[in-house]
Amino acid sequence: MDIPLCIKETLENITAPLVERDSAHFIQKSAHSLAHILKFDGLLFLKLNGEPHLSERFSIAYSLEETPTSFVFDPIAFSANLEDETVIKIDEKYVKNISSKSLVEEYMFFAAQFGNSQKTGLAVIGLKNSKTDMPKKTDLNTWSKCCKILGSAYEMVCELETFGEKLSTNTDKDPLTQVHNYKSFTQQLQIAIGESTQSSNQKIRLACMVVSLDDFSKINEKYGFELGNEVLFEIGSKLESFVRGQDTVGRIGGDTFGLILKNIGSRENCEKVSTRVANIFRKGLLPVGEELTASLGVTIYPDDSRDFEQLILKAEHLASEAKNVPGTFTLFSTDEQKK
Numbered sequence: 001m002d003i004p005l006c007i008k009e010t011l012e013n014i015t016a017p018l019v020e021r022d023s024a025h026f027i028q029k030s031a032h033s034l035a036h037i038l039k040f041d042g043l044l045f046l047k048l049n050g051e052p053h054l055s056e057r058f059s060i061a062y063s064l065e066e067t068p069t070s071f072v073f074d075p076i077a078f079s080a081n082l083e084d085e086t087v088i089k090i091d092e093k094y095v096k097n098i099s100s101k102s103l104v105e106e107y108m109f110f111a112a113q114f115g116n117s118q119k120t121g122l123a124v125i126g127l128k129n130s131k132t133d134m135p136k137k138t139d140l141n142t143w144s145k146c147c148k149i150l151g152s153a154y155e156m157v158c159e160l161e162t163f164g165e166k167l168s169t170n171t172d173k174d175p176l177t178q179v180h181n182y183k184s185f186t187q188q189l190q191i192a193i194g195e196s197t198q199s200s201n202q203k204i205r206l207a208c209m210v211v212s213l214d215d216f217s218k219i220n221e222k223y224g225f226e227l228g229n230e231v232l233f234e235i236g237s238k239l240e241s242f243v244r245g246q247d248t249v250g251r252i253g254g255d256t257f258g259l260i261l262k263n264i265g266s267r268e269n270c271e272k273v274s275t276r277v278a279n280i281f282r283k284g285l286l287p288v289g290e291e292l293t294a295s296l297g298v299t300i301y302p303d304d305s306r307d308f309e310q311l312i313l314k315a316e317h318l319a320s321e322a323k324n325v326p327g328t329f330t331l332f333s334t335d336e337q338k339k
Contacts, residue, residue, distance in 0.1 A: 040110075041127050043067060085112075092104050107129065108134070207299070207301070208260060212294060252312070
């Protein structure tokens, strides 16, 4: 590989971004590095929409500081010429500037793929003052190879980010119902308590609701585990559809679900939500109809406890006590105190 530019300086420039594991920071550092290699006066990353010559327009994905962003590049300029490890000099007739026509004449425009453009969806555009000397072909080749190296590394960074997001989702969700698992549920409850504590609105309350299915083992015995799993999935889905977007639903046991109701406001509002949840079982909305009932226990922060573990434990206890009443029944701590 021909590297007529200062080898040490070039390697230092492309090494700097390689330590990044955040895609946004990687692009930022790559822009500085690629601009510095050929002393460009500006640099842009263009977002390509599929095949460059088939795209109707390009959008600017990132621009180096003080680089004009009002340039519009006609896809015809790239017409199948933007190939791996090559650089094309874009004819100025294919470049427009929406703010100043004369600005186009001030620059020479050089384009190269950023890695594999089909994967990254990006092309690099280097801007060089038209009054300066034309870069040597060998230097442009070196620059294109650097674009290839950094672009390929960027692909891996993006893949790692995607994998990390999927891994995070998988570790936070119950694999069967796709609602939060116990660990994630308790974390969300801790966060919700922290947010409620910091709020200046004293009327804002947080409720923790436990929904414990009654004799669910009989459903599995009668209909089989496949239908039993379908019922659990349906319950998780319906609970999520019955609460607000700010609330949290989790599966905190084999046949037990938990709900975090933020900014519930009052006991009355909490009762309305619990009634909606109870109606899932009363109206035969599940595959096994009215054969399945549930016992609900509800605790309220900070009235019942300021500790997230105690809120869950007390709600579980209330749900267990509610099982003494036939059918679907809800029990609040204040109800228990009245006994």
